[in-house]
Amino acid sequence: MYAKLVCMDDNGSNQLDQLGKRSKQAAQEMAKAATLSKNEALSTAADAILALSDEILEANALDVERAGAAGAVRTSLDRLMLNENRIASMAGGLREVAKLPDPVGEIAKGWQRPNGLLVTKVRVPLGVIGIVYENRPNVTADAAGLCLKAGNAVMLRGSSAALGSNKVIARILRQALSETRLPQDALILVEDPTRESVKDFVQLSGVIDCLIPRGGAGLVNMVRAEATVPLIIDGDGNCHVYVDASADLDMALEIVDNAKTSRPSVCNAAETLLVHKDVATYFLPRLVSRIPQVELLGDAKTCAILPGAVLATEKDYATEFLDLKMTVAVVNGLDEAIEHITRYGTGHSEAIITNDLVSAERFCREVDAAAVLVNASTRFVDGGEFGLGAEIGISTQKLHARGPMGLEELTCLKYVVHGQGQVRT
Amino acid sequence: MYAKLVCMDDNGSNQLDQLGKRSKQAAQEMAKAATLSKNEALSTAADAILALSDEILEANALDVERAGAAGAVRTSLDRLMLNENRIASMAGGLREVAKLPDPVGEIAKGWQRPNGLLVTKVRVPLGVIGIVYENRPNVTADAAGLCLKAGNAVMLRGSSAALGSNKVIARILRQALSETRLPQDALILVEDPTRESVKDFVQLSGVIDCLIPRGGAGLVNMVRAEATVPLIIDGDGNCHVYVDASADLDMALEIVDNAKTSRPSVCNAAETLLVHKDVATYFLPRLVSRIPQVELLGDAKTCAILPGAVLATEKDYATEFLDLKMTVAVVNGLDEAIEHITRYGTGHSEAIITNDLVSAERFCREVDAAAVLVNASTRFVDGGEFGLGAEIGISTQKLHARGPMGLEELTCLKYVVHGQGQVRT
Secondary structure (H helix, E strand, O other): OOOOOEEOOOOOOOOHHHHHHHHHHHHHHHHHOOHHHHHHHHHHHHHHHHHOHHHHHHHHHHHHHHHHHOOOOHHHHHHHOOOHHHHHHHHHHHHHHHHOOOOOOOEEEEEEOOOOOEEEEEEEEOOEEEEEEOOOOHHHHHHHHHHHHOOOEEEEEOOOOOHHHHHHHHHHHHHHHHHOOOOHHHEEEEEOOOHHHHHHHHOOOOOOOEEEEEOOHHHHHHHHHHOOOOEOOOOOOOEEEEEOOOOOHHHHHHHHHHHHHOOOOOOOOEEEEEEEHHHHHHHHHHHHHHOOOOEEEEOHHHHHHOOOOEEOOHHHHOOOOOOOEEEEEEEOOHHHHHHHHHHHOOOOEEEEEOOOHHHHHHHHHHOOOOEEEEEEOHHHOOHHHHOOOOOOEEEOOOOOOOEEEOOHHHEEEEEEEEEEEEOOO | OOOOOEEOOOOOOOOHHHHHHHHHHHHHHHHHOOHHHHHHHHHHHHHHHHHOHHHHHHHHHHHHHHHHHOOOOHHHHHHHOOOHHHHHHHHHHHHHHHHOOOOOOOEEEEEEOOOOOEEEEEEEEOOEEEEEEOOOOHHHHHHHHHHHHOOOEEEEEOOOOOHHHHHHHHHHHHHHHHHOOOOHHHEEEEEOOOHHHHHHHOOOOOOOOEEEEEOOHHHHHHHHHHOOOOEOOOOOOOEEEEEOOOOOHHHHHHHHHHHHHOOOOOOOOEEEEEEEHHHHHHHHHHHHHHOOOOEEEEOHHHHHHOOOOEEOOHHHHOOOOOOOEEEEEEEOOHHHHHHHHHHHOOOOEEEEEOOOHHHHHHHHHHOOOOEEEEEEOHHHOOHHHHOOOOOOEEEOOOOOOOEEEOOHHHEEEEEEEEEEEEOOO
16 A cells, blocks of 8 residues: 555554554653653663664764765765764753753643633643654654654654664664653654655644654655645745844944854855945945855845945845855835845844834834844844754744744643533523 | 636736735735724724625525525525524624734743843734635635734635625625725635635645635545645534543533533534443433433443434444434443544544543543533533634644634744844854
């Protein structure tokens, strides 16, 4: 029925729907698990990952070798590759998550109705979380840690290239679960290298309560088109910084530099600079001196000020470069800046640098994005930086979660109602 | 490109993507709209619906006549039909929504980071909400009222049978919007009778921020399979009442009667009674005397106690009868009751009648549903009864909204971050 699907634990059925049933069963157990057990499982797993790092590295070396022989590009191989540092950060990540407060059980709201009914909204796990991801094998531990801490079962569907590494990491985590008397099946790695099987996975209606694709636009679009289960999109970040006429221009230089160059390859890096016409002539040449390593692509006004800039196309403004490249546009004011962002933005993170209160307020209100920032770098839009502890991604959709997703976003609220025999008239 | 799609206002393009652009534009305006303007638009619409009720009834009579001639069944015609009372409740509904507090602008959370960044989560509209619905023309006003009050634009895609009625109601609402200087396009009725066009509608990625299908299982399943936009499922309610050994049995009789018979056709009505073996012999015959009009289908133990009961099949236990019919099972205790609900429930509303604290706590924790109730009727699971004011549906999924969806569920939280020049190190 389904394509070749082997669970890492060969005792079970090799059918995807069987794996789904086991995951649902485990989710019921996990929902009842004590915080201390969950924390212990994560710490145990962290210890084991360090103790068995040689085995992980060995499996990973084979994955890398195979991918290299198959002609994988350098960045792809880099994402696939593990080393002692990366393994240490997987273990460290699990320990950090163990330390975070457990979101499960919080009474988020509660009120009494005139008829005496006590209505409460209680935080509970989502159930089964499905993760579809690409090369990075550290996602296996990172994503699992967050999902398990929030009381969920997780079904992981990684790439074929990372299968060997993922199998070892998943086995270690399952072992840690069972050593702490939690169900091993709270973590299930779906092993099947075909593209077709992703489709079956994202259509596990009635099993997967929340699907999170982690990867590039190709993966995300495929999942969006094929999925029949509820999902959260962690989309592109085409982020803008708008330097207003009233901005502190030294601050603006610092922030644009940080937003563009501190880590160009991540989604909260800035891709476009919008600068008010009144300050462009002063600001842009200084920016070039500040970040000479960044290639600037600008509109006609920018190119008039910066002879070294290349004329930007429509497509450039819509591109998430993830590189030391930045588009620039000189705008007549706030309205034009907001229009530009509305047109080209991806609803991720948008910043304004200004000293004008009305501009700041209008920017915050009118720019439609997961995060808007005043006088701060877009690079802060991150679970750790916001104080959520850790994140499983940054949602660019509006349903359920918007912006960095921490433990709370891996839960939902259930109505628990206490009566004394009330009936509805 | 698209099948025949005519906007009610013929000035615009007749292409669905053009309608989508207009809706997005209107959503930006609506997000900024003052509470007073939104309230005034709803009150103006309520007045106009009453003033123009003859016109609505005339258009509706033609819809009903056409549907009758095409062989529509009685219940379907009943849903389609409007009368003075139903029109009065449309108008009354809009007035009630106008009175509710505006969720937009609430600062749901806020905290300061060690580096001085002030991180807040601010409640904002979702943007464009798409509603796909079936025969009831009153949904046009009811759904639009809630979406608009929460600051959204709404795209409505009703059934071909109700098109005449929907056009008149939509025109009245659009007129009210423009009279209060809000954008008419905040309400767009998509007019196209083909099944194919629903598919185009639910694939308006980049336009629809939240899709809510309102209708039967056929519609919901089609939408789930075809949609590429984020959606909230308002699914079936196969609700259970479990009468525990320790229950106050007079209370249990009241509640089971109310849950089953007060309005059998709605999703929060009970469909199955689970009764503890220790009290079944006493309880079941009394239930039959209490609700003789209800046809009972039971397991072997039930049939042994109630010779008049029919033996229930697997399928019966999985069925939402929406009728004066109820399945019954005698269980050995709480574990078996929870197992039964886990197997057959649809995650809607589940009740326990008990005086045992541990049973109540376990039931609330272990039953996975949008709402669990102790010693109260499942019929309370409703936006109005919970005090949300009004509801656009009851979500049976876990993402974003679970249970009755009021105004708050038609919004989302956006991060607004204030700094003083911070950059990330």
